[in-house]
Amino acid sequence: MDIFNPAFWIFIAILAGIYTILSLGLYVQFSLAGLPNFGHVAFMAVASYTMAILVVRYSVSLPVASALGVAAAIGLGLVMGIPSLRLRADYLAIATVAGGEIVRYLAMNFPEFTGGPLGSIGLQGPGQIASYNAEWQSLLDRIAAALSAIVGAAATRDLAMAMLVWSVAVLLLFLFWQLERSPWGRVLKAIREDETAVTAVGKNVFAFKLQALVLGAALGAVAGLLLAWQIGVFSPDDYQPTLTFYAYLILILGGMNRLWAIPVGAVAFSLLYSGTRFLNFFPLSLIDSGSRAFLRLFLVGLLLVLFMALRPQGMLGNRRELLLEK
Amino acid sequence: MSPPLLEVHGVSKHFGGVAAVSDAAFSVAERSITALIGPNGAGKTTMFNLISGFLRPEGGTIRFADRRIDGLRGDVIARAGLVRAFQTARVLTRMSVLDNMLLAAKHQPGERLGMGWIAPRRVAEREREIRERAHEVLDLVRLRPLAGDYAGTLSGGQRKLLELGRALMVEPRMILLDEPMAGVAPVLAEQLLDHIRQLRERQGVTVFVIEHDMDVVMSISERVIVMDEGRVIADGSPEAIQNDERVIEAYLGRSSGSDADPGRAAGHRP
Numbered sequence: 001m002d003i004f005n006p007a008f009w010i011f012i013a014i015l016a017g018i019y020t021i022l023s024l025g026l027y028v029q030f031s032l033a034g035l036p037n038f039g040h041v042a043f044m045a046v047a048s049y050t051m052a053i054l055v056v057r058y059s060v061s062l063p064v065a066s067a068l069g070v071a072a073a074i075g076l077g078l079v080m081g082i083p084s085l086r087l088r089a090d091y092l093a094i095a096t097v098a099g100g101e102i103v104r105y106l107a108m109n110f111p112e113f114t115g116g117p118l119g120s121i122g123l124q125g126p127g128q129i130a131s132y133n134a135e136w137q138s139l140l141d142r143i144a145a146a147l148s149a150i151v152g153a154a155a156t157r158d159l160a161m162a163m164l165v166w167s168v169a170v171l172l173l174f175l176f177w178q179l180e181r182s183p184w185g186r187v188l189k190a191i192r193e194d195e196t197a198v199t200a201v202g203k204n205v206f207a208f209k210l211q212a213l214v215l216g217a218a219l220g221a222v223a224g225l226l227l228a229w230q231i232g233v234f235s236p237d238d239y240q241p242t243l244t245f246y247a248y249l250i251l252i253l254g255g256m257n258r259l260w261a262i263p264v265g266a267v268a269f270s271l272l273y274s275g276t277r278f279l280n281f282f283p284l285s286l287i288d289s290g291s292r293a294f295l296r297l298f299l300v301g302l303l304l305v306l307f308m309a310l311r312p313q314g315m316l317g318n319r320r321e322l323l324l325e326k
Numbered sequence: 327m328s329p330p331l332l333e334v335h336g337v338s339k340h341f342g343g344v345a346a347v348s349d350a351a352f353s354v355a356e357r358s359i360t361a362l363i364g365p366n367g368a369g370k371t372t373m374f375n376l377i378s379g380f381l382r383p384e385g386g387t388i389r390f391a392d393r394r395i396d397g398l399r400g401d402v403i404a405r406a407g408l409v410r411a412f413q414t415a416r417v418l419t420r421m422s423v424l425d426n427m428l429l430a431a432k433h434q435p436g437e438r439l440g441m442g443w444i445a446p447r448r449v450a451e452r453e454r455e456i457r458e459r460a461h462e463v464l465d466l467v468r469l470r471p472l473a474g475d476y477a478g479t480l481s482g483g484q485r486k487l488l489e490l491g492r493a494l495m496v497e498p499r500m501i502l503l504d505e506p507m508a509g510v511a512p513v514l515a516e517q518l519l520d521h522i523r524q525l526r527e528r529q530g531v532t533v534f535v536i537e538h539d540m541d542v543v544m545s546i547s548e549r550v551i552v553m554d555e556g557r558v559i560a561d562g563s564p565e566a567i568q569n570d571e572r573v574i575e576a577y578l579g580r581s582s583g584s585d586a587d588p589g590r591a592a593g594h595r596p
Contacts, residue, residue, distance in 0.1 A: 051514070105333045178443075183436030183453065190418050197416035200378070201496050202404035203428035203437070211439055257420075324419045324478030 016270040017165030025219030033212035034192030038092040039100025043073040044224025045239035052132040064134040079219030107236040110192025119235025331356040346372040364553035379403040400511035407540040415485035419478030427460035430495035431432030483514035500532040
């Protein structure tokens with residue numbers, strides 16, 4: 001695939017759209033309410049697994065299974081939040097790191113239920129290839145068919161997916177933009193600044209934090225479902241903790257406390273992440289392609305360090321606000 | 327004298343082995359300005375934390391407006407009309423001065439998730455009301471010109487004024503001020519004193535204030551409660567307190583006592 005291939009750009013668009021939704025969840029929790037969630041990926045994993053297991057093993061219809069997937073992620077949010085949100089922020093950080101890893105290890109070690117290391121493909125046990133994706137593929141086909149009336153042969157499943165993902169992403173961004181500007185958003189931002197002061201003016205801090213955590217979990221779940229449908233097969237390895245940090249990187253790249261910077265950060269990140277395949281010129285061409293793939297991890301890390309050092313407000317953030325002390 | 331608005335009875339609090347407050351009992355009359363004084367580490371701030379629900383008392387009762395409030399959460403107590411300010415003003419630095427004020431207003435339907443979509447008119451109307459009220463209060467504390475600035479750009483004294491204004495947005499019946507004059511420039515301090523007096527005169531708010539500056543205490547309060555080593559040792563008019571043996575002893579030290587223990591003061595501060 002080369003840089004002029006539209007398929008590459010559609011792929012980038014899908015990735016960026018899904019990451020936008022994932023990062024929006026983290027934005028609600030971290031940027032708005034100041035909740036350090038280091039296990040965001042767990043919400044994706046729980047939603048994907050719940051959806052896939054229900055579809056494959058219990059023949060539940062896709063919409064119902066997906067809704068239950070989101071509900072399961074919300075449940076996980078409650079389980080992690082209720083004991084830890086009354087305590088200092090550090091405890092939520094610990095609970096979420098642990099929660100994220102527990103989910104992944106459970107998926108890995110209960111093969112009879114989750115497919116184990118094989119992932120979703122092993123959901124019906126050994127020797128059978130399981131798929132949860134048929135309904136989704138046919139939906140994309142229908143959208144693609146409708147699109148072909150407009151764009152002709154360019155109407156692929158991936159194009160349909162890209163449009164769908166971005167429709168969802170833009171709608172969610174808009175809804176949460178409104179929430180951020182509402183009195184509800186004002187309370188959350190105040191909690192981020194100083195929850196003691198917020199308690200002192202008569203707001204139930206715990207209830208607001210729980211709402212933020214749950215909403216973020218639901219957004220993570222939606223991103224997880226979209227990713228699962230896009231990749232068609234998933235395994236525990238797809239839910240490494242690094243994914244959570246990609247979402248943080250997107251927030252930092254775009255600008256920490258700017259909602260509309262999220263899609264910008266997501267596109268920049270996706271380009272960076274997928275664009276490393278074009279680093280095949282001299283002298284990088286001396287390295288074999290497998291090793292070059294690791295370059296992106298170096299690049300991601302380097303960029304994070306550079307941004308924190310030189311431009312902590314990100315591409316679109318407000319430096320003045322950021323530099324005010326708490 | 328008006329009936330008591332706040333009644334504290336037999337309240338204690340230990341931190342480890344240290345009795346920060348032990349068996350404290352006193353009351354604060356409605357529409358009074360009452361001062362709480364005492365040497366460093368006497369347990370004054372702990373007392374405030376107990377009253378305002380930021381700490382749980384180990385025993386005894388605290389009644390506010392004829393309702394038991396000991397053991398209630400801090401936000402519930404604030405909504406009941408007993409609002410506190412902090413020793414170091416806790417303003418929300420990365421929010422505007424106006425947003426600091428708006429946050430504190432009560433009965434905001436827009437604080438309910440999604441109400442902005444269900445009842446947009448009601449949310450907008452309340453927002454207009456509290457914006458108007460916030461501007462009035464900002465006028466009162468003379469921060470109106472700074473309404474749009476980040477609270478983090480305010481000076482220490484301005485932050486105290488903002489915190490006072492923010493507390494007023496909660497429509498308190500009683501306000502707890504922890505050293506409102508500490509770290510405030512003299513000009514602002516004078517202003518702040520004025521505001522505190524006016525609070526009571528114009529709005530009928532009961533003021534309960536921790537203060538170190540004895541001149542301030544004598545000039546604004548009509549009643550003084552004195553704590554030492556976690557106990558309430560005196561309670562009376564400023565004149566009576568000034569001449570009270572136990573109070574003088576507490577401030578100037580006994581011939582032999584635990585006063586000299588340097589760890590004590592630190593241990594008492596929550």
